[in-house]
Amino acid sequence: MATREIxxxxxGGADERDLAKLAPYEEIGGYQALVKARGMTPxxxxxxxxxxxxxxxxxxxxxxxxxxxxxxxxDQNPNPHYLVVNADESEPGSFKDNEILTRVPHxxxxxxxxxxxxxxxxxxxxxxxxxxxxxxxxxxxxxEEIRGRxxxxxxxxxxxxxxxxxxxxxxxxxxLESLEGKRGQPRSKPPFPAISGLYASPTVVNNVETMxxxxxxxxxxxxxxxxxxxxxxTGTRVVSLSGNLERGGxxxxxxxxxxxxxxxxxxxxxxxxxxxxxxxPGGSSTVILTADEIDVSYDYDSLVQVGTAMGxxxxxxxDDRCCMVQLGVRVSEFYEHESCGKCTPCREGTRWMTQxxxxxxxxxxxxxxxxxxxxxxxxxxxxxxxxxGETAAMAVASYVAKFREEFVAHLDGGCPFGGASPLDHxxxxxxxxxxxxxxxxxx
Amino acid sequence: xxxxxxxxxxxxxxxxDAHSATLPALRLAQERYGWLSPxxxxxxxxxxxxxxxxxxAVASFYxxxxxxxxxxxxxxxxxxxxxxxxxxxxxxxxxxxELGVRAGETTEDxxxxxxxxxxxxxxxxxxxxxxxxxxxxxxxxxDVAAIVEELRGDA
Numbered sequence: 001m002a003t004r005e006i007x008x009x010x011x012g013g014a015d016e017r018d019l020a021k022l023a024p025y026e027e028i029g030g031y032q033a034l035v036k037a038r039g040m041t042p043x044x045x046x047x048x049x050x051x052x053x054x055x056x057x058x059x060x061x062x063x064x065x066x067x068x069x070x071x072x073x074x075d076q077n078p079n080p081h082y083l084v085v086n087a088d089e090s091e092p093g094s095f096k097d098n099e100i101l102t103r104v105p106h107x108x109x110x111x112x113x114x115x116x117x118x119x120x121x122x123x124x125x126x127x128x129x130x131x132x133x134x135x136x137x138x139x140x141x142x143x144e145e146i147r148g149r150x151x152x153x154x155x156x157x158x159x160x161x162x163x164x165x166x167x168x169x170x171x172x173x174x175x176l177e178s179l180e181g182k183r184g185q186p187r188s189k190p191p192f193p194a195i196s197g198l199y200a201s202p203t204v205v206n207n208v209e210t211m212x213x214x215x216x217x218x219x220x221x222x223x224x225x226x227x228x229x230x231x232x233x234t235g236t237r238v239v240s241l242s243g244n245l246e247r248g249g250x251x252x253x254x255x256x257x258x259x260x261x262x263x264x265x266x267x268x269x270x271x272x273x274x275x276x277x278x279x280x281p282g283g284s285s286t287v288i289l290t291a292d293e294i295d296v297s298y299d300y301d302s303l304v305q306v307g308t309a310m311g312x313x314x315x316x317x318x319d320d321r322c323c324m325v326q327l328g329v330r331v332s333e334f335y336e337h338e339s340c341g342k343c344t345p346c347r348e349g350t351r352w353m354t355q356x357x358x359x360x361x362x363x364x365x366x367x368x369x370x371x372x373x374x375x376x377x378x379x380x381x382x383x384x385x386x387x388x389g390e391t392a393a394m395a396v397a398s399y400v401a402k403f404r405e406e407f408v409a410h411l412d413g414g415c416p417f418g419g420a421s422p423l424d425h426x427x428x429x430x431x432x433x434x435x436x437x438x439x440x441x442x443x
Numbered sequence: 444x445x446x447x448x449x450x451x452x453x454x455x456x457x458x459x460d461a462h463s464a465t466l467p468a469l470r471l472a473q474e475r476y477g478w479l480s481p482x483x484x485x486x487x488x489x490x491x492x493x494x495x496x497x498x499x500a501v502a503s504f505y506x507x508x509x510x511x512x513x514x515x516x517x518x519x520x521x522x523x524x525x526x527x528x529x530x531x532x533x534x535x536x537x538x539x540x541e542l543g544v545r546a547g548e549t550t551e552d553x554x555x556x557x558x559x560x561x562x563x564x565x566x567x568x569x570x571x572x573x574x575x576x577x578x579x580x581x582x583x584x585x586d587v588a589a590i591v592e593e594l595r596g597d598a
Binding site for chain 2: 091093094098123129130133134162163164165167180183240243244248249250280284314316318319322330340423424425432
C-alpha cells in the first residue's frame, strides 16, 4: 500500500511485541503516561484532552474533554463518580474494540486509569458484550497481572461486567440500566449520565478506543496529537473493513485518508474482479454511499457533507452481486430484532419496514407500498428516546433513495437477481425457526 | 465445591448496589445448569433477594440466556451483513445438513443446538461461527464437517 505513512498510536507496537502482556508493555514505556497524568491536576488532563480535540470513538464523536468537564466537582455533588467503559461493540461492520482489547489491554487499562484521575473517580466498570470471550479473557488476564500493583492501580477498582446479548446496550443509558441489573432499555435524557448516570451518580461513559487513545495523548501532549489527522477529526481511527474485500480487518489510519484508499489500498479491493456497488461507511446504521461517492475523505465533517456519518468506523464494501432490497430486509430484520420495545415508533416501525421490504423482495408489493416504506421511515425519525429506530430508518431510506430503480424493478415480478445475490434468503435470528425439540437436560 | 448461592454473594460484593449482580448471577446459573430452568430462576432469585419473575423478566430480554434446554454444544452462525455477503447462509446450511436440524433446533441426541445470531463483532474475518462461545473465523461451508466431527469427538 503505502500511499502515505501510517503510524499506529492505539495499536502502536502491537505488531512487534505481545503487548497483551505487562512486561513488554512496560518495556515500551507502558503506564508512564499514567505516572505523568497523576503528576497533573484533573483539570490539567482535561485541558490536554481539549487541546487534542479527541472525539469519542463509539460513534457519536462527542469531544471527550468536554464530556469529562461536565462531571460536577466532588464539592458540587457528594455522590461517588463513576467511569463506565462501553465495550458492548455490536454495530454490524464494527469489530475494532474486539482487537484493541485483545491486543493492547494494558494501554486500554492505562487510559481508563488516567480518565478516572481526570474525573476524580475511584470506580471503573467495563461493560463488555457477553459474546466477547477472547477480549474478556485478555482483559481479565491483564488485570490479573496488575493486581497488587498499587503504583498502577492506586485506590481505583476495576470491575469487568459481561453483557448477555443485546445490541441496544451499546446505547449509554441502556448500558447503565443493564449494569444496574435491569432490562437494557434506554432512559429519557436529560438528565445526562454526567449528572445522573450509574446509581443516579455522576458518570462518564466512554468507548474502548477512546480510552486506549488517552495514554498516547498524555504522552505526546494534546497539541501534538491534534497535528495528526485533519481539522475537527484529529488523530487516528481504527477502521474496521469488511464485506466483499480481499483483506478485511482492522486498520489504524489517520483521519483524512480517503474511503477509496481504505477499500482499494488497505482492503485490497474487491475479490474476483467484480465491481464495487456500494459502501456502508460507518456501520449498518449509516447512510449508504454508491461506488462513485468513495473519493471522500474519511473524517467526520467530510462524511457529514456527503450526507452520511463515520459512526463506529465500520466500512462494509458491497459488490455488484448484492440485491439492495435484500440488504434492506436484512438490515431491517436486525433492528427489528434488537429494538428494545420501549418506544412505539421503533418497535412497530421496524417491523413494518421488514414486512414491506419482504413483500417487495417477493414481488408482491405495489408502488404505493414503496412510498409507504419511506413514510414509515419518516414516522420513526426523531420520535424515540434513542437513535436505534431512527438509524434503521435512515439507512433503509438511503437504499431506496440511491437505488430506487432497483426497488422499482422488484415491483414487477420480484427480485431481478434470481437467487444470485449473496443475501438471498439469509436467515436472520428474528425469523429463526424456534420450535426446538427439547433435548435431554445434560446431567 | 462452592454453591451457586455463595458464588452470587461474591459477585454482589463487587458492586455498590447488589442489583448489579443480576446479569452475572444468571450467567453463573446457566454455566452450572446449561440453561435457566424455573428451579434455576428460583435459586438465583433467592441469592439476589429478588423475585423469580424479576429474574425471568431480565433474562428474557437478552439473547444469551437459554430459557429452554440446549444441547451440550452451542453453534452460533452470524448471518448479519458482512458475514452474509461472503456466504454465511451456505455455512449455516452446511451445519443444518451435518447436524440434521434446522437453525433454532437441538439435535435429538442432545449433542448441539444450532442457531443464527446477530453480528458477533468479527466482520472482517467472516464468516464468524461461535462454537461454545469461541469464535471460529473465515469459516467456509467446507470447514463445517470437521467442526461437527470435533464436537462429536468431545461429546
